[in-house]
Amino acid sequence: MASRFVDRVVIHLAAGNGGNGCASVHREKFKPLGGPDGGNGGHGGDVVLVVDPGVHTLLDFHFRPHARAGNGKQGQGGHRNGAAGEDLELRVPDGTVVLTEDGEVLADLVGAGTRFVAAKGGRGGLGNAALASRARKAPGFALLGEPGEERNLVLELRSVADVGLLGFPSAGKSSLISVLSAAKPKIADYPFTTLVPNLGVVSAGDTVFTMADVPGLIPGASQGRGLGLDFLRHIERCAVLVHVIDCATYEPERDPISDFDALENELAQYTPVLGGDLDSRPRVVVLNKVDVPDAAELAEMVRPDFEARGLRVFEVSTATHAGLRELTYALGQIVEEHRAAQPPPAPTKVVVTPKAVDDGGFTVEPDPEEPGGFIVRGAKPERWVRQTNFANDEAVGYLAERLYRLGVEKELARMGAEPGCAVTIDGVTFDWEPSTPGVVEALTGRGSDPRLEDRSRTTAAERKEARRLRREGTGPDLDTPNDEESGTEDADE
Structure with missing residues (x-):
């Protein structure tokens, strides 16, 4: 198979x-x-x-x-x-x-x-x-x-080839690549014998280049008719395009000039994905099958018309190998000229893009689907949300700290966010409760965060002020029983 x-x-x-x-x-x-x-x-x-x-x-x-x-x-x-x-x-x-x-x-x-x-x-x-x-x-x-x-x-x-062979079905492209290289494409006397691009390596003296045989093109190929749209991409890298024209065709409505113009029209309408313009590629016209007497006469008749357009024309026969040597060396010369005109490959450079001074790494915008809500976007906050285990209160508290240090809370406040409003980060929605700048990190507890609990414990500064007032006999007793039992007062002093 x-x-x-x-x-x-x-x-x-x-x-x-x-x-x-x-x-x-x-x-x-x-x-x-x-x-x-x-x-x-x-x-x-x-x-x-x-x-x-x-x-x-x-x-x-x-x-x-x-x-x-x-x-x-x-x-x-x-x-x-x-x-x-x-x-x-x-x-x-x-x-x-x-x-x-x-x-x-x-x-x-x-x-x-x-x-x-x-x-x-x-x-x-x-x-x-x-x-x-x-x-x-x-x-x-x-x-x-x-x-x-x-x-x-x-x-x-997209085939990496120096020369691309173009032409109508049964123009002789497969026969040409088979005699110029070691490629062995399928050759038959019916249209669309070639269904896949064939690549061959051709030697012209010291010059070695690759040649691609593109399946036959017909009018409308650039819009997907026939096989053209699927295989026009294989000529995007070619340095020279070769029109292989069948001078021995038996179709009365076709002639070499109209065949050439029809394919040039398709090339003009095709837009290469890799950029560039196919119109700027050198063209070579190959009048094929001149071993047939009528074809030889037709080739002699239309040759001046192609040359008047500034095109190089070669009359060849894949059956007798007539004109193939001249064609091979001409293509090798064009390929060498193309290679010499290319700039030398530049060494790979490491590009370091500095961070903009006004780039906070995130953006805050109103939520169009949630009145009063906001959406936070940015690589860091979205990554932090994905890394958080929301079943662990301490992990949630750590996420809140990271967002606070990044400046998300400050930006939300500037945008007019109210406590309890919906804030969405990477598809996860929170009820925003702003923290204070003096948040103390969790020092104890396994799997929970004391900051999330409502505590009324007296701070060390308040206890110190209360002791000063007691000594003066003017202040209330703010110390808790646990402070005296645990020796906190001695430690504070």
Whole structure:
């Protein structure tokens, strides 16, 4: 069974999820609370597209369009970090273009080994050992791992060839590439014998170039008629376009001049996705099948018309090999001139984009669906929400601290937010309760945050002022019984 050629597929990619962090406390004999020792979760694996010269079609993705990278492992106690998820490398042909479903070009993969991260794995969550600070000695929570990126992408193969052969069906393009190179395309005497682009390597002295045989084009190809729209993309990279014209056709309404003009009209209407303009590419006209007497006479008749347009014309016969040597060296010369005109490849540069001085990393805007509500957008707050375990009050308190330090509360207040209004971040809606700048971090408690409770405990400053007033005999007794029993008064003094 003949293999299928697939040059356009839609793939569904899912990168690996990051592993959750671990909330653990070190315990051993005579040391029941030895401090937090929860490890971090491992990062999720990426989905990477890699150019492989041994791959020539996108057929594998046609049958297996779904791909998922490995997930990161969860952290463990004893400062053991979770293992990172394994990256998934997908092999693609040289010349593959990666696009979004909307047609935006993301990457043009040319050259063996070229890599493109198509889907980024999620970050692993921090364990409670990494979250410990001078104020928060033993956090009773850990951060969750981030979900991996999921994307639907379009892969299109655009042949990497120096010379592209164009022509009507049965013009002799496959025969021409078969005698100029070692390519073995299917050749028959009926239209649309060639259903897939054929590539061949041609030598012209010291110059070696590649040639692509594009399936036959007909009027309307640029709008999808026939096979043209599917295969016009394969000539986008060509340095020179060769019109192969059948001078021995038996169709009375066709002639070399009208065939040339019809295909040029299709090229003018086709817009290359990779940019550039096909009108600027050099053209060569090949009048084929001159071994037939009538075809030779017709070629001699129309040759001056093509030359008057500034085109180089060659009369060839793939049956007798007449004119092929001159054609090969002429194409080699044009390819060499094209290569010499190209700028040398620039070395890869690392571009560092500084953060704008007025960029707070987030935006706050009114919620169109919730009167009086607001939506907070930004990479940091959205990531923090995804990492938060909302079943743990202490983790929720930690999220509130991070948002406060980022300036989200200040911006909400500036926008006119009222306490209790709905604030949405990454699809999660909160009832906003502003905190005070003097919020004290949770020092005790496992899995809960004292800041979320309504406490009326007297502060140290208030107790100190109360003692001063008692000594003077003018103030009330604000100390609690627990303060005297626990020796707090002595510690304060």
